[in-house]
Amino acid sequence: MTHVVTDNCRGCxxxxxxxSCPVACFHVNEVRVYIDPAVCIDCxxxxxxxxxxxxxxxxxxxxxxxxxxxxNAEAAQRYPxxxxxxxxxxxxxxxxxxxxx
Amino acid sequence: MSTHSSETLxxxxxxxxxxxxxxxxxxxxxxxxxxxxxxDPDHPMTRGGLCVKLKNFAEHHYNPxxxxxxxxxxxxxxxxMFERISWDEALAxxxxxxxxxxxxxxxxxxxxHAYLGHQGTLNGLTAGDAFFNRLGxxxxxxxxxxxxxxxxxxxxxxxxxxxxxxxxxxxxxxxxWGMNMLNTNLHGWPFVLKAKAAGAKIVVxxxxxxxxxxxxxxxxxxxxxxxxxxxxxxxxxxxxxDLYDHDYVEKYTLGFDQLxxxxxxxxxxxxxxxxxxxxxxxLTLAREYAGTQRSAIRQGVAVERSPGGGxxxxxxxxxxxxxxxxxxxxxxxxxxxIWEFPFKFDxxxxxxxxxxxxxxxxxxxxxxALTGAMPLDPPIKxxxxxxxxxxxxxxxxxxxxxxxxxxxxxxxxxxxxxxxxAKYADILLPATMQAEQLDIMVTWGHLYMxxxxxxxxxxxxxxxxxxxxxxxxxxxxxxxEHWDLDDWDMLRRCYDWDAPVMKGITLExxxxxxxxxxxxxxPDERTPHATGDFRTPSGKCEFASSLAAGGNFxxxxxxxxxxxxxxxxxxxxxxxxxxxxxTMLPDGASAxxxxxxxxxxxxxxxxxxxxxxxxxxxxxxxxxxxxxxxAGPRSIEQGSYVRVFNERGAFEARAEVSEDVSPGLMxxxxxxxxxxxxxxxxxxxxxxxxxxxxxxxxxxSDNRVDVQRV
Numbered sequence: 001m002t003h004v005v006t007d008n009c010r011g012c013x014x015x016x017x018x019x020s021c022p023v024a025c026f027h028v029n030e031v032r033v034y035i036d037p038a039v040c041i042d043c044x045x046x047x048x049x050x051x052x053x054x055x056x057x058x059x060x061x062x063x064x065x066x067x068x069x070x071x072n073a074e075a076a077q078r079y080p081x082x083x084x085x086x087x088x089x090x091x092x093x094x095x096x097x098x099x100x101x
Numbered sequence: 102m103s104t105h106s107s108e109t110l111x112x113x114x115x116x117x118x119x120x121x122x123x124x125x126x127x128x129x130x131x132x133x134x135x136x137x138x139x140x141d142p143d144h145p146m147t148r149g150g151l152c153v154k155l156k157n158f159a160e161h162h163y164n165p166x167x168x169x170x171x172x173x174x175x176x177x178x179x180x181x182m183f184e185r186i187s188w189d190e191a192l193a194x195x196x197x198x199x200x201x202x203x204x205x206x207x208x209x210x211x212x213x214h215a216y217l218g219h220q221g222t223l224n225g226l227t228a229g230d231a232f233f234n235r236l237g238x239x240x241x242x243x244x245x246x247x248x249x250x251x252x253x254x255x256x257x258x259x260x261x262x263x264x265x266x267x268x269x270x271x272x273x274x275x276x277x278w279g280m281n282m283l284n285t286n287l288h289g290w291p292f293v294l295k296a297k298a299a300g301a302k303i304v305v306x307x308x309x310x311x312x313x314x315x316x317x318x319x320x321x322x323x324x325x326x327x328x329x330x331x332x333x334x335x336x337x338x339x340x341x342x343d344l345y346d347h348d349y350v351e352k353y354t355l356g357f358d359q360l361x362x363x364x365x366x367x368x369x370x371x372x373x374x375x376x377x378x379x380x381x382x383x384l385t386l387a388r389e390y391a392g393t394q395r396s397a398i399r400q401g402v403a404v405e406r407s408p409g410g411g412x413x414x415x416x417x418x419x420x421x422x423x424x425x426x427x428x429x430x431x432x433x434x435x436x437x438x439i440w441e442f443p444f445k446f447d448x449x450x451x452x453x454x455x456x457x458x459x460x461x462x463x464x465x466x467x468x469x470a471l472t473g474a475m476p477l478d479p480p481i482k483x484x485x486x487x488x489x490x491x492x493x494x495x496x497x498x499x500x501x502x503x504x505x506x507x508x509x510x511x512x513x514x515x516x517x518x519x520x521x522x523a524k525y526a527d528i529l530l531p532a533t534m535q536a537e538q539l540d541i542m543v544t545w546g547h548l549y550m551x552x553x554x555x556x557x558x559x560x561x562x563x564x565x566x567x568x569x570x571x572x573x574x575x576x577x578x579x580x581x582e583h584w585d586l587d588d589w590d591m592l593r594r595c596y597d598w599d600a601p602v603m604k605g606i607t608l609e610x611x612x613x614x615x616x617x618x619x620x621x622x623x624p625d626e627r628t629p630h631a632t633g634d635f636r637t638p639s640g641k642c643e644f645a646s647s648l649a650a651g652g653n654f655x656x657x658x659x660x661x662x663x664x665x666x667x668x669x670x671x672x673x674x675x676x677x678x679x680x681x682x683x684t685m686l687p688d689g690a691s692a693x694x695x696x697x698x699x700x701x702x703x704x705x706x707x708x709x710x711x712x713x714x715x716x717x718x719x720x721x722x723x724x725x726x727x728x729x730x731x732a733g734p735r736s737i738e739q740g741s742y743v744r745v746f747n748e749r750g751a752f753e754a755r756a757e758v759s760e761d762v763s764p765g766l767m768x769x770x771x772x773x774x775x776x777x778x779x780x781x782x783x784x785x786x787x788x789x790x791x792x793x794x795x796x797x798x799x800x801x802s803d804n805r806v807d808v809q810r811v
Binding site: 001022023038041043044083 | 140148150151153283284287291294721
């Protein structure tokens, strides 16, 4: 069991999720964040925090989104932990509008 | 919150569960229906998030299996065949059966059985105490959890709240000792992370490489039940290397010379043999702990779950007085701050109503009490179960089931669902859930008072426990004023609202704000024992306990306020290492070579929510974690189904082969409903009913088993 960050995060990286996470399970790179499944404790606090609805509990993922489980697990090993909120990426609001959110 | 319409009514509440976090709830209600329960974003602990266990809490209220009406048994005991009856018929049946039992056997033939299925002031641990004390029933000693730690804590530092979990944020060295905080004290973890970000070292002492251990800077694997030896070994190093705070010890502790003599018996080499921890690690831990000020120890309940568990808690609780850690904010130890709250237990429990000479039966010995293995005169002829599920949660489950099948046992059970215990009842009574009742929540993990206000009407004919006992009292003809008080009157009388810690806190203010902090100082400044002020008879931290002279005792809150008929067995004034009975058997001395520990599950709260399909998906089925060296010779592979067994019983589980446990150690979780498991049994079919050396707590971690592939 874990939660995963899906494609909506890419190019936005609002990181409100990070502030809501009690266990610091988010990892970050230049364009988005990922969740470490070994650390996530399934509390779902991050889900409503995300302005672009990028985060899902593993078993709520649609069939065509299942690959994000593996991507999050692998990327979490590669990128550093993020503990505090960052400014959103330039263009985040535009992407959010593009996503219709 | 934003997802709901402006028609949404938001009502403040608080989590009912037996957990140190006691979260502040916001109930979201639309057209009289509870649509969502969220965490209060303004609460310093809750921080807007609940936990995996509570994720479907709103839906839980509408679970179609809920018990909504009184029922009577219409099939054989345990068949689960029940028929709806009225409250009047249920109460009349209880009165009639109890009247007959009392006439023939006396009132002590009736025994209540309760624990912390609900953690409210009105509806929780002590909800039925006044009623059963008035009735003159056997006093039930409720020692499922924490009782050993409570006795140990009070013997050492007295009924003080100790350190505030929020103060961990300013600690520089944190030892999490016997607790998987990420599973069971989640809302305390952000303070640990804050300390870590500021440079603190996080050490986890746990036999299992838990989620929490994986997040620590240092995980020390300890053999279960040997915590006292480690604490005494640390003292050995701290004293022999002169790392202790002489001034603090001299001014604010009692019995240093005796403690020093005891610690001398535990050189690191001996401690290493006992605990399985390398000598170098014992030395490093002791030196770092004593050498880093603002050091904190977060004690978990796991420490008490072995035969020497009480003394282990005493020994650990001595450490911050030895090093003077109490001098600093973020220094000291956290066990259970519940003692800071000004409860009026005498009002809640009415121990003055207990007839002199009334006997005490420990709840963990329920099976023996019901089957005759424990000689009793009079025998138990009626059992009244509420807020508890002994078939799943008490040790020795097999014997309990045998006892509950007795045709002559009149059993009443107040419940939310027909659990593995409730199915043996003769009369079932429907209880409310948290959104349907008023209460002030008791908390044992932080320093806030919470008022839980009802957000929706109870379904069917469910009643809160407080109302259940009012009805029973009237049915039994009790005319005391106590039974005429409404919930608000009771809340006013359950607390000393004039106590200094309650400054500014009123029921009216709680109605508006939902929660308020006790006036005990701020987390980053608070030093409750910087200059002693321990609540022991001497006012000092008692390395040599003056209360030991009275022998072993259970703190009265765990036994309906009753002071008499304590176990009274001899207690060493100075904490010692008391070896486990089963775990420490030498290789080959037991037919059962593996030690099994059974901590709490991730997605259930004990057995609660374990009947919710969504939570079952999150938790997964009953598993055991087994080391490859134990799995290999038994042909057990990842995912194999296995049978775990000993002379007491057996259960089946799916194997996870992992080095998260050591060779010779397996882990499983308590809380899966036996009836929903493959074998119809769960881990407590294998556990023993021995007690920990203090407070009559259980010894769930001292459990030898074997395992085979099925």
